[in-house]
Amino acid sequence: MGRAEERRARQRGGRRAAPKRSSGAAGSAPAGSASVGSAPVGGRAAARGRAAKGGKKGKSEKSWIRRLFTWKKIVGTLFGMVLLVMGAFVVLYVMTPIPSANADAQVQSNIYKYSDGSILARSGRLNRENVDLAEVPEGVRRTFVAAENKTFYDDNGIDLRGTARGILNTLSGKGAQGGSTITQQYVKNYYLTQNQTVTRKLKELVISLKLDRKKSKDYILAGYINTSYYGRGAYGIQAAAQAYYRKDAKDLTVPEGAYLAALLQAPNQYDWAIATDTGRKLVQNRWNYVLDNMVGMKWLDASKRQAMTFPKPKAPKAAPGMQGQTGYLIDAANKALYKQLVAQGTASSIGDAEALVTKGGWTITVNIDKKKQAQLEQAVKDQLTSKLNAKKRSVDGDVQAGAASVDPKTGRVLALYGGVDYFKHYINNATRRDYQPASTFKPLILAAAMDQEAKTQDGRAIDANTIYSGKNRRPVEGSSIGFAPPNEDEVSYGDITVQTAMNKSVNSVFAQMGVDVGMENVLKVAKSLGMDTEGLQAVPAQTLGTMGASPLEMAGVYATLDNHGKKVTPAILKSAEHKDHPVTLPNPIGAQVITKEAADTVTSVLTGVVDDGTAKQSVANNPDRDGQQVAGKTGTSDGNKSAWFTGYTPNLVTSVGLFGEGAKPPHKQVTLTGATGLIRSPGRINGGGYPAQIWAAYTFGVMGKVTKFDLDTTQGAAVKPSVSATVSQSASSSPSSTPSNEATTSPPPKTTTPPASPSITPPPTTSAPVTTAPVSPPASPSNTPKNPLNPNDQQ
Incomplete structure (x- = not known):
């Protein structure tokens, strides 16, 4: 085969070249012919090409991806991006000066108005008084470092990991994030704003780096403790010392300083005077964390730390102009505003929102009607x-x-x-x-029963006319958790309707109803109506209203009804x-x-x-x-x-x-x-x-x-009932106190067939037949007969 033929064979056969002919075979057959039992070289190559044709498309796609995403290109791209970010940061660093104090740091007032536009109150001057760092005891200064930034004296003013996390969470809408250094927090407080934006975070990073290079650590620490918000309207450590301990900052003890340092994480939640039990536990844990850090940093002797007790702050004093009901109205309005600022993303936490409102400049109108108030x-x-x-x-x-x-x-x-x-x-x-x-809380149990179309233990619908046993300390049926609540004054009632049980507030009836409905369903409906049921256990005891609630909360629940x-x-x-x-x-x-x-x-x-x-x-x-x-x-x-x-x-x-x-x-x-x-x-x-x-x-x-x-x-x-309903005396026990009498306005009890004993006078035959819920009749302490209407009654 000549060179031209070899070239053509290679072209026909793909990547592999045609093999060279042996000298013995040279001229034994004409070009293009084949020996017996063998295929021509060009034919083999062509066959291989044809065989590969079906997979050529997939291979070409894979090779295209490999060519596009090579390791060199990936590394090069990443390196280029790093250089781009570094270049952008250098430009940002050069172009961002350390600004003057932010406008929000200026003293302003808030104006509060009634619903008709008349003035309710004006807030006073901003409660801030700066003090030199030398006036604050060294141990107290160190509590803030131990609480917020243990590397403060060694770092360059920023926490890159914490800042990156904050930026990512801001972009994803996750809200407030920790991890900022004391320098960064001071920059946010004094030079910038509380707004959670990527631009603000980047500026915070750059200014913190510059400030750390130009100012001493003591200067930054002084600025931080003098501009931070501690709750109770107090800005700065001097105002905080007066607000919580009625003393000057120079007289604070290390335990008191640790409490103030702990407050900065959540001033509203950690204020001892208004904190919940959970809030008090959290601030005590934070206080211990601060002091333990000081021991670990060799700033506090372990034996002295062991002897320290939690310094409960004094009760707060109201600001001028807040006397009477005014302070309560403003307090409620402010807290509602804090929640809304967080909900809409203007502030990252309740503490930041509180600081934003306390700085002033707000006109707040409440829905309070002056005459009704x-x-x-x-x-x-x-x-x-x-x-x-x-x-x-x-x-x-x-x-x-x-x-x-x-x-x-x-x-x-x-x-x-x-x-x-x-x-x-x-x-x-x-x-x-x-x-x-x-x-x-009892109406919420009935609301759940009606909304969920609940039934009694033997499958009968629950409504206002359903008959239950009003027996004192009657054990609930159908619950794995035993519960037998007393009625008020230990009174036992007879077989009574739900209506009468509500009128008389009979605990035993609603305990059983809660189990019949399912306490999970009761709490679910209570939450939908407006009660805060977070963390409540779905147990029968909740039917007595053993959770916490406020008048405002209960007003909202009943307003929904x-x-x-x-x-x-x-x-x-x-x-x-x-x-x-x-x-x-x-x-x-x-x-x-x-x-x-x-x-x-x-x-x-x-x-x-x-x-x-x-x-x-x-x-x-x-x-x-x-x-x-x-x-x-x-x-x-x-x-x-x-x-x-x-x-x-x-x-x-x-x-x-x-x-x-x-x-x-x-x-x-x-x-x-x-x-x-x-x-x-x-x-x-x-x-x-x-x-x-x-x-x-x-x-x-x-x-x-x-x-x-x-x-x-x-x-x-x-x-108005179509017929009067009565319950015979035999349906009631002889209680130690006056037994209840069926209200004349109560609807007739539901019944299909009157029981043999105890007897309940059935409605006239003109009434539509309805079902009866299971009951257990009360009895005197010496004798508790079985209830013929309830086969499960073993007493």
């Missing part, structure tokens, strides 16, 4: 505080009142009572959540305006969270509590009622540490709570029993007493024209 204050004074005399009875000094009033159609908070005086009692009783709502099951979130803010920080407030009226029929049935049932139950004397018989239709529920917690009445008309929902709080530190929860000189046994303050009296004096004083509920239900006390 005055009426609520007067009602508390007339019905309660005028009767308290702590000098005569020490228990009177332990009584705290809180109340909140909401428009169920708009969600606006129209009035709020936080305590006797913001100067005298710093905690806002209208928003505190550390007391049990007790039996005011009043609003036919459409969610109402109480809104104290009408508007919040700032030239640099626009705020968009959410709609207080939300979606349908339970069915209209379920909500309206609960409302109908709750009218019975007012007309024939525990609120009858204070509300139904009030001479100022003038025929106004009212629904509501009383509540009295275990040990009489709290007493409630939450009630509503079609246009107004108000929750009133009384709380037993020790007048002297540590202000523990104490009983209300005996307050105002109540000596008649048992001397207890019930929800149907002062709370209901305050509610009636306020509501009937501001209600305007008489209104009626527009209800989508055929059940409950608000619906």
